[in-house]
Amino acid sequence: MIGGVTHRPLRLGLFLPGLALICAAVVWVFRPALGYGFMLLDDDLFGENPQVRMGLTRDSVAWAFTHFNPELTLWIPLTWLSLMLDVTLYGPDPGGMHLTNLALHALNTGLLGLLLFKATGRGLAALVVAALFGLHPLRVESVVWITERKDVLFLCFSLLTLGAHGWAVGRGTDAAPAWWRQLPVLGLLLCALLAKPAAIALPGLLWLVDLWPLERRRGPWALAWEKLPHLLLSGAYGVWTLLRLRAGHMFLADTLVDPFWERLERSQVGVGHYLRLTMLPRDLIPQASLLEGRLERWEYLLTLLAPLAVSGLVLILWRQRSLWTGWLWFLLALGPSLGLLPVRAAPVADRFTYLAHPGLLTALVWGAMALLAGRHPLWRLPALALAVALTVLAAGATRDQVLLWKDDLTLFRHGAAVDPNNHLIHTYLGNALINANRWSEARAAFQRAVAIAPRDAMVHARLGEALLKEGNHGAALFHAHRAVGLDPDRDVGHLLLGHVLLVMDHPLPEVVTHLERGVAVAPFPHLALDRAGLVFLKQKQPQAAEPWFRRALALAPGHGPIHLHLGLVALAMRSPEEALPFLQRAAAIIGTDTEAHLLIGMVHNHLKQYRQALEPLVRALQRTPGDIRAAFQLAWSLAALERPAEARRMLGQVLAREPDNPEALALAATLDDPALTPQPAPPVAESAD
Numbered sequence: 001m002i003g004g005v006t007h008r009p010l011r012l013g014l015f016l017p018g019l020a021l022i023c024a025a026v027v028w029v030f031r032p033a034l035g036y037g038f039m040l041l042d043d044d045l046f047g048e049n050p051q052v053r054m055g056l057t058r059d060s061v062a063w064a065f066t067h068f069n070p071e072l073t074l075w076i077p078l079t080w081l082s083l084m085l086d087v088t089l090y091g092p093d094p095g096g097m098h099l100t101n102l103a104l105h106a107l108n109t110g111l112l113g114l115l116l117f118k119a120t121g122r123g124l125a126a127l128v129v130a131a132l133f134g135l136h137p138l139r140v141e142s143v144v145w146i147t148e149r150k151d152v153l154f155l156c157f158s159l160l161t162l163g164a165h166g167w168a169v170g171r172g173t174d175a176a177p178a179w180w181r182q183l184p185v186l187g188l189l190l191c192a193l194l195a196k197p198a199a200i201a202l203p204g205l206l207w208l209v210d211l212w213p214l215e216r217r218r219g220p221w222a223l224a225w226e227k228l229p230h231l232l233l234s235g236a237y238g239v240w241t242l243l244r245l246r247a248g249h250m251f252l253a254d255t256l257v258d259p260f261w262e263r264l265e266r267s268q269v270g271v272g273h274y275l276r277l278t279m280l281p282r283d284l285i286p287q288a289s290l291l292e293g294r295l296e297r298w299e300y301l302l303t304l305l306a307p308l309a310v311s312g313l314v315l316i317l318w319r320q321r322s323l324w325t326g327w328l329w330f331l332l333a334l335g336p337s338l339g340l341l342p343v344r345a346a347p348v349a350d351r352f353t354y355l356a357h358p359g360l361l362t363a364l365v366w367g368a369m370a371l372l373a374g375r376h377p378l379w380r381l382p383a384l385a386l387a388v389a390l391t392v393l394a395a396g397a398t399r400d401q402v403l404l405w406k407d408d409l410t411l412f413r414h415g416a417a418v419d420p421n422n423h424l425i426h427t428y429l430g431n432a433l434i435n436a437n438r439w440s441e442a443r444a445a446f447q448r449a450v451a452i453a454p455r456d457a458m459v460h461a462r463l464g465e466a467l468l469k470e471g472n473h474g475a476a477l478f479h480a481h482r483a484v485g486l487d488p489d490r491d492v493g494h495l496l497l498g499h500v501l502l503v504m505d506h507p508l509p510e511v512v513t514h515l516e517r518g519v520a521v522a523p524f525p526h527l528a529l530d531r532a533g534l535v536f537l538k539q540k541q542p543q544a545a546e547p548w549f550r551r552a553l554a555l556a557p558g559h560g561p562i563h564l565h566l567g568l569v570a571l572a573m574r575s576p577e578e579a580l581p582f583l584q585r586a587a588a589i590i591g592t593d594t595e596a597h598l599l600i601g602m603v604h605n606h607l608k609q610y611r612q613a614l615e616p617l618v619r620a621l622q623r624t625p626g627d628i629r630a631a632f633q634l635a636w637s638l639a640a641l642e643r644p645a646e647a648r649r650m651l652g653q654v655l656a657r658e659p660d661n662p663e664a665l666a667l668a669a670t671l672d673d674p675a676l677t678p679q680p681a682p683p684v685a686e687s688a689d
Contacts (some may be wrong), residue, residue, distance in 0.1 A: 030105065137350075157191040161206075164188050263339055270337075275310065333355040450479075455486055457490050460483040464478075464500070468499065468503065558589060576603045
């Protein structure tokens with residue numbers, strides 16, 4: 001999309017500030033995400049991946065290029081390296097990862113506008129496309145969700161590939177480019193593939209931009225033959241990926257595969273769905289379910305027919321190259337995600353439009369310009385006003401969508417309201433409620449998920465956990481057996497079954513058998529070992545828990561929660577001195593963890609190291625301002641350091657929440673009568689619950 005068009009300096013001088021303003025608007029609209037944490041959607045692969053949390057090291061780089069787990073992701077070494085670089089630069093907190101996602105998206109917005117401008121010379125139209133792309137609500141999932149680093153990274157390399165191609169071939173040429181000019185194009189194409197396999201569509205996109213806007217004077221077949229090296233590279237990568245997916249059992253069994261014509265119809269509906277969301281971006285949610293169950297019959301038919309109608313219009317207006325090249329770009333970029341292949345994947349998702357939207361938006365804007373061609377110049381003013389109004393409306397809707405991603409409860413409550421028959425949304429909502437310690441509401445969410453998807457092992461396991469927490473052991477045992485029966489090669493069912501059997505006093509060998517089975521089939525054994533240790537720790541058996549945590553630590557020494565749990569084991573065994581190094585290591589790895597800092601402060605208080613207790617307790621309160629445990633411990637430290645005024649202020653926070661708190665009342669009494677010297681409660685393993 002880049003070529004050798006000459007521009008007057010004034011036009012370039014006006015264009016670049018306009019593009020900078022659009023990029024600044026993108027940063028402003030998405031800025032709230034910089035304060036967000038990891039989401040449940042980030043899962044342990046991205047949020048707590050010990051390899052990523054190591055930063056850029058020799059071992060982590062080797063892992064990035066050798067890791068391929070098709071159940072969770074694909075081979076994306078450049079995406080892993082970018083996340084590791086974030087950890088090296090910013091530490092393990094998610095804020096740095098959000099910053100890089102936003103920076104890449106702003107860069108992509110600028111690159112798209114610049115490439116269009118250089119290839120067409122139409123600066124105002126290029127600015128409109130860049131603004132609509134960068135500020136559209138469909139961008140939120142790709143930018144705010146850390147897991148989708150692969151989206152913003154692979155589009156960056158894709159746009160650079162297109163730019164390098166324009167440099168290699170020029171605009172309006174009829175000769176093949178020199179072979180050495182193709183080397184940067186192939187190198188950038190490889191980088192895009194290593195960021196996300198969806199870049200396999202790039203050779204087709206290169207062919208389309210040859211036709212427009214580069215308008216090369218070679219025949220279509222000659223241009224296609226010219227793309228043979230690009231096709232071989234992306235084709236080899238695509239075939240290898242499919243083989244790995246098949247090896248990882250990501251292809252559906254023959255009995256579960258719908259007939260091809262049904263998959264074709266579903267893909268056509270998917271295209272119509274993305275067209276509708278482009279024009280009316282509302283009710284956007286992650287993990288959306290199949291459209292057949294969400295749309296009314298008339299909506300489904302309209303969505304099915306919309307792509308045919310647009311294709312017919314494009315054929316009628318075939319002389320407008322910008323229309324059909326943009327439309328074909330849209331279809332080609334969506335192709336890998338439309339469900340034609342019988343693989344396990346999300347049926348529809350906002351993120352799938354990240355590469356596809358530039359083509360569609362370009363077709364829309366250049367089509368609007370074609371309608372205005374030959375009309376009185378005054379028509380341009382209302383057209384420009386409409387473009388500005390649409391951009392402002394899109395920016396407002398995008399900001400609202402960004403705010404929905406501020407935490408899991410907000411996001412998945414919205415999702416459940418939009419798509420009430422989506423069992424994945426209800427499962428995530430239940431998990432979010434568990435994290436908020438609202439177990440009865442979580443149980444209701446899991447029960448709803450089981451009612452929708454009674455053959456999903458994961459939702460049975462999650463419901464069993466909620467029932468176990470509520471003390472309903474019999475029902476928990478039923479759902480644990482159900483989870484194992486539905487999917488015996490999944491770790492969650494075996495781990496839950498081992499936990500329930502331990503609670504119900506079954507023989508220890510039976511418990512260990514299921515826990516070991518869960519570890520054996522787990523995609524990340526260190527997480528399964530950590531969870532197995534928690535099974536014993538929650539039952540007040542720290543000696544039995546410790547070997548599991550030690551095994552987990554040997555596999556993942558950079559995983560913060562394991563250090564925290566070993567610290568809890570030491571505390572439960574009344575060894576605060578041994579607990580301190582583990583807790584300090586956990587706090588260093590998981591900088592945002594309130595519990596680790598709180599327990600460090602409690603240990604220092606217990607050891608009468610009051611001055612050392614201040615910093616971790618202050619950090620705990622900064623991260624969770626309403627935590628009365630941290631407030632009380634800080635008050636104790638301040639009182640012991642003879643800072644009564646500050647101690648009274650902290651005690652005031654405790655007593656405002658719990659007026660009858662006996663420890664706080666006793667400490668308050670000592671501030672008035674120094675002869676009284678109550679002892680602080682020793683640190684306990686509360687986090688195990």
